[in-house]
Amino acid sequence: MSALATKRLMKELAEIKTKGTPEGIQLLSANDMQEWIFLISVLGEETIYRGETFAIRMKFGNRYPIEVPEVTFLANLQYQPPVHPHVYSNGHICASILGNEWSPVLNAVAICITMQSMLASNKKKERPEGNDRYVRSAPSNPKLTRWHYDDDRCNVNRADERLRSI
């Protein structure tokens, strides 16, 4: 880890300690400055995710915060990614904030808030189009996928995917 990344993450951790996390967001583990896990639940009565809790994992690279961390929903025995048109069943997320709209002024908690509101605004539980196909060939790091950001539909770059499957 670079000195900048470590220092910055320390500050974020200290801020979580003094100010706490927003409602519905909880830091589950931060054993080092490389990987943090947050728990997210959607608040309110109307949400289709009522009573569900999701775990979101962030891996911070050497160039954080200049470069976006690697963010996925955990998919294991204990936690399952939410059923959402922008979340693949392997936990990969198609969200512009994790791609071309990342900005170094953002931080880990800001990512959690975005994910929480992405879930809160959803009305229909469904997987993204082409989920099975993507999951079968997806790289383990979602940052290696070329995402297409679209307001209502989310798609990986088809041409890119085709190249990889040949």
Add this chain to the structure above:
Amino acid sequence: MDMSSHPLLAAIDEPPPFPERYLQLRRLDRSVVCQICKEPFQAPVSIACGHSFCSSCIRSSLDVMKKCPACNEPASEGQIRRNRALEEITDSWEESRPIIYELAQPPVTTKKRPAPPESHSKPSSSSSGTKRLKPNSREGSGSKSQSPTKSRQSDDGLPEIPVIDAQEEEDDEEEIQELTENDEAPCPICQATLPISSIPMHIEKGCPQPKNKINGGARKGNQKADWKKVFSGQGLSGKTKEVEMKRITKPNYSLATPAELKSILSEYGLSTSGDKVTLISRVQEWIILFNSNLDTSHPSSISALRAKLNEIESSKRKDKEKGKDEMINQLSNKDGLQKYAKDKKSEFDKLRKEIIERDKKRKEQDNGNGKGAARENAIEVE
């Protein structure tokens, strides 16, 4: 998780926040902080939209995306301008913060002060332009120094009165005498002798050795010394006088040959080893370091910049090796192997299927059956 005793936070070296009733001071505290690194501005610069960042922060960010991190306005390196006023504000706030922090504390400790012994009682009236030693040493205890003595304020804002306080107060009293700002006095923590005006900054920096005070210590004094060096032709670096203190123009990395990159590196006395990717990243990091060092009135020496570059490169190397080690470690135990096999199962199955299909088609073609049909299916998009 329990945040009260997080092991990673043990090493944090943060100045304590202002009490909650001084929201204005908290706001002021935030306003001299770069939104990228969340540290007080270092070599602050502004871009076209009016947002300001540390020079090295915005330069790194613009290398990745050409827009303002705060407002998304298109931005480029050409727009970067030194923000001298902001630098002055940040520096003077950093210098004043310990004093104001101390003033913002509830005045409980004064009640506890024992009567000063007669031998060294002095009239408390101090003429203008002079400063008593005491306020300086008091600042030390309230600033972000790593002094093990005490914290004057607990997290919930309630004042704590540690036992050793009284003792220290007494020690301070003994030394009360009128001194001007230019006089020297021992630092209350490390006992190094320093000009009084520079002691708060010295403590703020965690008591570096007085001769290392180039970036901390008395900034004004250093500035003067730096200029003296410039005028005497030494340059800021001291020994390497051939280095031109002029902004480096970025090469076109995709077109630049390794030789061109190496010539830039050797011009600044940097290592020229490694492949093109390594050279590019070294040149990139160096340009950020070097150019942002020109955006401040207390620049680091060239050798300090070189040391920083080495630090960046070695941390990158460590990260790479660590990633490799982790994978190897995982593969060495049974669970890891199984996980690897599971992760790669789909990939493996796909490859296997493809090979079987290909063999089948080849056979069909050899048999002369349905040539056209086989060809059409040759590239299957799964």
